[in-house]
Amino acid sequence: MENERQNRGKDEPVIKIRDLYKSFGSNRVLKDVNLDVYKGENVVVLGRSGTGKSVLIKIIAGLLTQDSGSVCVLGEDVSKLDDKELLELRLKIGFSFQNSALYDSMTVRENLEFPLVRNKKHLKRKEIDASVERVLTAVGLAQTINQMPSELSGGQRKRIGIARTLILNPEIMLYDEPTAGLDPITCIEINNLINRVKEDFNTSSIIITHDLTCAKATGDRVAMLLEGTFAKEGTFDEVFDSNDGRIKSFYNYNFIK
Numbered sequence: 190m191e192n193e194r195q196n197r198g199k200d201e202p203v204i205k206i207r208d209l210y211k212s213f214g215s216n217r218v219l220k221d222v223n224l225d226v227y228k229g230e231n232v233v234v235l236g237r238s239g240t241g242k243s244v245l246i247k248i249i250a251g252l253l254t255q256d257s258g259s260v261c262v263l264g265e266d267v268s269k270l271d272d273k274e275l276l277e278l279r280l281k282i283g284f285s286f287q288n289s290a291l292y293d294s295m296t297v298r299e300n301l302e303f304p305l306v307r308n309k310k311h312l313k314r315k316e317i318d319a320s321v322e323r324v325l326t327a328v329g330l331a332q333t334i335n336q337m338p339s340e341l342s343g344g345q346r347k348r349i350g351i352a353r354t355l356i357l358n359p360e361i362m363l364y365d366e367p368t369a370g371l372d373p374i375t376c377i378e379i380n381n382l383i384n385r386v387k388e389d390f391n392t393s394s395i396i397i398t399h400d401l402t403c404a405k406a407t408g409d410r411v412a413m414l415l416e417g418t419f420a421k422e423g424t425f426d427e428v429f430d431s432n433d434g435r436i437k438s439f440y441n442y443n444f445i446k
């Protein structure tokens with residue numbers, strides 16, 4: 190897998206979105222969305238609640254289908270894949286959900302083993318144990334291995350959720366509101382973890398958020414989604430050095446730290 194990663198054209202985006210539209214009935218959510226994410230980049234998608242950020246990453250992961258336009262992920266046109274091909278692609282995408290999505294009746298170890306046991310049936314016990322240890326150490330929670338999710342804090346659950354997606358060694362990480370509902374110190378820990386994941390696991394990521402501190406800390410590039418389309422894209426400072434009243438007001442309402 191490592192060779193495959195290194196051999197893919199350096200300048201070819203790992204995610205390429207062109208002219209994307211998506212409506213639900215009369216609700217036109219995404220309108221002419223275009224975005225490139227390159228290897229090793231963290232791209233933050235910023236936008237107000239209900240602007241279509243989650244819809245966008247669900248389309249990228251093949252969980253929703255667009256009305257028109259194209260989404261290419263790791264060279265594959267997602268909407269053209271059959272079920273088997275889609276499953277294979279999804280194994281290369283780590284999806285960190287807003288609610289962490291841990292199984293409450295399983296220990297941390299069992300939660301982490303689950304994707305491996307289900308998707309990599311040939312692995313030996315020793316290899317599974319090594320993978321669990323590796324991702325738990327990566328998120329700084331080796332001591333929680335035998336705990337139940339209910340015994341963890343919100344920030345710890347979030348980190349275990351990230352560890353569970355890392356266990357399949359994804360090439361792409363999609364983070365849906367990674368800091369939502371967390372206190373400021375825990376937010377900083379999650380931001381640092383997102384940056385460490387990029388370095389240690391060689392991932393490319395989309396981070397969707399309305400948390401400007403998170404955007405500034407994690408985004409190599411920031412794309413501002415306004416009224417269903419990207420209004421501005423660049424570094425954090427470039428995006429907010431803007432005369433667009435909508436961008437200014439987003440900044441003023443959200444930059445509270």
Ligand SMILES: Nc1ncnc2c1ncn2[C@@H]1O[C@H](COP(=O)(O)OP(=O)(O)OP(=O)(O)O)[C@@H](O)[C@H]1O
Pocket residue numbers: 213216218236237238239240241242243244245399
């Ligand atoms: N499966 C669906 N069926 C119908 N409408 C949907 C569906 N999923 C999303 N929507 C609508 O699409 C719009 C965008 O939703 P989305 O969840 O992408 O917003 P968001 O930007 O991620 O907001 P938040 O920050 O609150 O999570 C909303 O109006 C929502 O009601």
